[in-house]
Amino acid sequence: MGMTMAEKILARHSGKEEVRAGEFVTADVDRVMVHEMLAFMIEIYERHNIPKKVWDPDRVVMLMDHYVPAPTVDAAEMHRKMREFARETGLKINLDGKEGICHQIMPELGYVKPGDLILGTDSHTTTYGAFGAASTGIGATEMIAVFATGKLWFRVPETIKFEIEGSLQERVGSKDVILDIAGTFGSDVAQYRSVEFHGSAVEEMSISSRMVLSNMSVEIGAKFGIIPPDKKTIEFVESVTDEPFTPVYPDDDAIYEAIHELSADELEPKVALPHSVDNVKSVGEVSGIKIDQGFIGSCTNGRLEDLEIAAEILEGNEVHRDVRLIISPASRRVYRSALEKGLIDIFLDAKAIVCNPTCGPCWGGHLGLLGKGERCISSSNRNFKGRMGHEESEIYLASPATVAASCIRGEITDPRYV
Secondary structure (H helix, E strand, O other): OEOOHHHHHHHHHOOOOOOOOOOEEEEEOOEEEEOOHHHHHHHHHHHOOOOOOOOOOOOEEEOOOOOOOOOOHHHHHHHHHHHHHHHHHOOOEEOOOOOEOHHHHHHHOOOOOOOOEEEEOOHHHHHHHHHOOEEEEOOHHHHHHHHHHOEEEEEOOOEEEEEEEOOOOOOOOHHHHHHHHHHHHOOOOOOOOEEEEEOHHHHHOOHHHHHHHHHHHHHHOOOEEEOOOOHHHHHHHHHHOOOOOOOOOOOOOEOOOEEEEEEOOOOOOEEEOOOOOOOEEEHHHHOOOEOOEEEEOHHHHOOHHHHHHHHHHHOOOOOOOOOEEEEOOOEHHHHHHHHHOOHHHHHHHOOOEEOOOOOHHHHOOOOOOEOOOOEEEEOOOOOOOOOOEOOOOEEEEOOHHHHHHHHHHOEOOOHHHO
């Protein structure tokens, strides 16, 4: 009897020949990522007099991205304590706040490989599934245990398979695909399940586009959101790391809890309305809703291809006089590439506001907060009430193409007709 990707990876990392959904295992971890959540871990260490210990300083990636640059004294103190912790424990990979958003720079700098088991202190750690890894977010207390032992227990999840066939239309992207899945199946369809994305539409996607699917798999409840590695995956990973890796693939006779078949051919741009990721409509159903702000960035859609499609739409146009558009590249490297390609000039000419790589606008930590009654159309991943500012503001989730088109018109707009 065959195994799914999640089952194979968890079996390998727990020293077993095979595991089955529902079984409990203790697995060795390949890599962990910690951002500002480390500051809360430090509080727990100090409150309970727990020795600060890291099982392998080479396998921990520490960075700041949620409060960068530090917008308050409290945030500055948080960062100071993190830097002190890194020195005390001998962490080898301290990226501080200099490289960008965690889920962009982890694969970009070669810290993600097919077949890996990776944990992070952020829910969107599922992003690394785009590279054939099993990755998920955990809390502060769990990460303290991982820091001490390099291991964590798992309940082996059931797996849901999404077969996405066909080809996406121009200016319809992977963000529209995952929003369509959320709207069709609901935000809890994959609760503590592993999700596998297959099909010709996924195979056609770039690495960046696949990262969107894995990133937002957590928005439908998934523990893992995995895409089988192919030539594109292998070539990318080999271009950023010399470390060896062994890809994992599902068996032909793997057992899936459910298999859902979808067609990409006729898919239209989608928008998730307030205040839930699964409150999804086709853009034509909500066209004309006035907006006050747009945001292009985040760990979901702040990559170079996202900036390129936004620039293509914005070039020769200006952001509507009643709208402010905030653009934040996902990493320093993405920012540099955008500069070299002239994209930043296009954004500035369009009167957009270009910020440093940061999570700030996405979750309302700082930058671009919304006032009472204001609406933002955002390329980020969550639209919960109050996430980007005032509790009476509204967030509409969409692709970078839809965000750019909407910011030109001042209202939600189908990017195919701009």
